Amino acid sequence: MNIFLSGMKAFGITTLLLFALLSSALSQESVNQSDDKGRKQGVWTKSFESGQERYRGQFKNDKPVGTFFYYYEDGAKSSEVVYVGEDGVESNAKFFHKNSTVMGEGKYINQQKVGVWKYYDDQTILSSVEPYKAGKLHGVSKVYFLNGKVAAETPYIDGLKTGAFTEYFSDGAVKIQGTYRDNTYDGDFVQFYADGKKMVEGQYVAAVKDGLWQYYADDGRLKAQQVYEKGEMVKVRIEEGFEAKEVPMELKEEDKMDEQQLIDDYYKQTE
Numbered sequence: 001m002n003i004f005l006s007g008m009k010a011f012g013i014t015t016l017l018l019f020a021l022l023s024s025a026l027s028q029e030s031v032n033q034s035d036d037k038g039r040k041q042g043v044w045t046k047s048f049e050s051g052q053e054r055y056r057g058q059f060k061n062d063k064p065v066g067t068f069f070y071y072y073e074d075g076a077k078s079s080e081v082v083y084v085g086e087d088g089v090e091s092n093a094k095f096f097h098k099n100s101t102v103m104g105e106g107k108y109i110n111q112q113k114v115g116v117w118k119y120y121d122d123q124t125i126l127s128s129v130e131p132y133k134a135g136k137l138h139g140v141s142k143v144y145f146l147n148g149k150v151a152a153e154t155p156y157i158d159g160l161k162t163g164a165f166t167e168y169f170s171d172g173a174v175k176i177q178g179t180y181r182d183n184t185y186d187g188d189f190v191q192f193y194a195d196g197k198k199m200v201e202g203q204y205v206a207a208v209k210d211g212l213w214q215y216y217a218d219d220g221r222l223k224a225q226q227v228y229e230k231g232e233m234v235k236v237r238i239e240e241g242f243e244a245k246e247v248p249m250e251l252k253e254e255d256k257m258d259e260q261q262l263i264d265d266y267y268k269q270t271e
Helices: 002-029 259-270
Strands: 040-047 053-060 063-071 077-084 090-096 102-109 112-120 126-133 139-144 150-157 163-168 174-181 187-192 198-205 211-216 222-229 232-238
Touching: none
Parallel strands: none
Antiparallel strands: 040 053, 053 063, 063 077, 077 090, 090 102, 102 112, 112 126, 126 139, 139 150, 150 163, 163 174, 174 187, 187 198, 198 211, 211 222, 222 232
């Protein structure tokens, strides 16, 4: 009797092992398959050289369907793309920080960003909002301070900075107002002190200073006036009580509008 039970037990273990091996083989065979027309069908996956899975998703007649998962090499999820319908055209995506919080989210149509995309730091605080049309920035992009106030508003048309922009201090006061045309300064430009008094005002034409530029002290007094012709200063007047070194010849680099720098600075605050 004991011999019979031992035999049955061994048979059961062997059967389970064979079943597991067969299931594994069938599973492997069902991944990364194409039909006789060369169209991807079923589950597809790809791995890093380390062997860690890089992405996993499903295709139907060569079109991505359902949810695709993407991973960092350490195994943490890097993004998740959910396809709408079975034509592979529209999808909603989320990108993740290493700590699993959402980094960004928005919609794709034909693999191009569309609509409003939102980006967050790894503490889930909103850092920027960007509007897209056919994969290009189109509309007013906003960057935020950690306190939730807007740091900058920049208008885009077909991917190019175009129109009136504003940059702010962290308390919401206006820091800079100006106008872009095809990614360059073009039009009136005004820079303010934190208390709202004017610091600089003038005009750009095709990215260079043109016409009268005026500079003010923080108490509101006029410090100097400069006259430019197509970027070349042709006249300058320093007001009594001020020295030439107190008047900037060009806008300081740190005062120039730079959305990417604002975003980089934002993340430095969170480190």
